[in-house]
Amino acid sequence: MPTLHVEFFEGRTVEQKRALAKELTEACVRVLGGSADSVDVIFTDVKREDWATGGVLWSDKAAKPASS
Template sequence: MPTIRVELFEGRTVEQKRALAQALTEATVRTLGGSPDGVDILFFDIARHDWATGGNLWSDPPSPAG
């Protein structure tokens, strides 16, 4: 079964991660078969200053619309 890597901005609670892990596990078993024990989920908390989209760090304030 798969290992699912989840990268997200830091700040999610343990309860949120627990709920997501359950939902992903259920969806994986429903879609691929197998047992929940075969699904591994790894969470990686990323600081906003370590993530960029379109050349802009997420920690930087948004540019004024021009």
């Protein structure tokens, strides 16, 4: 069965991670079969300064005011 790697910006609560792990596990079992005990979910919290999109760090994007 699968090992799912979920990366997102830090700040999610344990409750949110718990709920997401449950939902992802149930989806894998429903679609792929097998048992829930064989599904692994690994969460990685990433700082905004460690993630860039389009060549711009997300920490820099958050620091800029929204343009109108």
